[in-house]
Amino acid sequence: MGNLLAYSGIVTKIRAMEGKLLTPEQFEAIAALGSVPEIVDYLKRNSAYSEVLNTLEDDQIHRGNIEKVLIQSLYHDYTKIYRFCGQKQRRFMKLIMKSYEINLINYCLRIVINHYRQPFDLNYKKPFFDRYSQISIEKLITSRTTDELIENLKGTEYYAPLKKLKDNQNVTLYDYDLTLDLYYFTSVWRQQKKVLKKDDLELFKRDCGSKIDLLNMQWIYRAKKYYNMKPADIYLLLIPIHYKISTDLVKEMVEAPGLEEFQAVVGRTSYSRHYNFRQDLTIEQMYADCLHHLYTIDRRRNPYSIAAVNTYLFLKEEEIKKLTTAMECIRYSLTPGETLAYVGGRTQ
Secondary structure (H helix, E strand, C coil): CHHHHHHHHHHHHHHHHHCCCCCHHHHHHHHCCCCHHHHHHHHHHHCCCHHHHCCCCHHHCCHHHHHHHHHHHHHHHHHHHHHHCCHHHHHHHHHHHHHHHHHHHHHHHHHHHCCCCCCCCCCCCHHHHHHHCCCCHHHHCCCCCHHHHHHCCCCCCCHHHHHHHHCCCCCCHHHHHHHHHHHHHHHHHHHHHHHCCHHHHHHHHHHHHHHHHHHHHHHHHHHHHHCCCCHHHHHHHCCCCCCCCCHHHHHHHHHCCCHHHHHHHHCCCCCCCCCCCCCCCCHHHHHHHHHHHHHHHHHHHCCCCHHHHHHHHHHHHHHHHHHHHHHHHHHCCCCHHHHHHHHCCCCC
């Protein structure tokens, strides 16, 4: 009864929002369109994105601006859910906010390390971050070097790990990305017990733990297939947390002499039914499909819990990724079938 009372308002709101997510049939219609402006027109007429897309003038309709308003739609949904949350749920929402903060810092690092001539384009994120984040966008946009950027994060939890890395020799953008990813997952894993209790804790542990397992498998797979990395270097990539995959199995994957041997080890994990490397899917699609299964099963079994929030925001983020991919495919004149293959058919 306690969870029912605590989550009834949130669940009712999320159900209404989820009813506005795009269907597989709508993605088929989008894949058949001939240009980005046609996609925008379709979304204005047939989706919940009409509100944010209507803020764009005709001469602003290009991929960069469209991506911004799609992200704003995600932020709007986060805000709507947050308003319905009690103190307990709001502590959980702050854990979710960390992933948005990591994405922001990664974007800023790319700007300063690659010496982009374009200035920081973050005004559209500022109201959201000013309200919910520990990070000051107003400070970040003054950064012109990596040192300045890291100093402008002083007072946030990200300052210490980045400053420690900065003081090393020959640090690359890849090193910063890896450090932030490792910090994010280890800190969230450590904080979950302080933020959540009982059933909610078990649900979050399952979802977060599974995501870590899947990311580690994904990174091992990429390291072997695309970079031919040595085991010692692969170990440095991995999140040092094991949920359903034992340290012995991780060792076997990392030290497998080839992809076939690696796939054989994956086949012995509990994820193998949903994470089939022999399917005609990209590694990202397989990762998303497996998480989709885990999140939706959790929500079905525990409708009045954090699973409702976690699943909806996952679906929303996946939808935005698919829309962005569809726009890119159509820009390069791919056929509807090719576009759907990149996008993936499942949305809900």
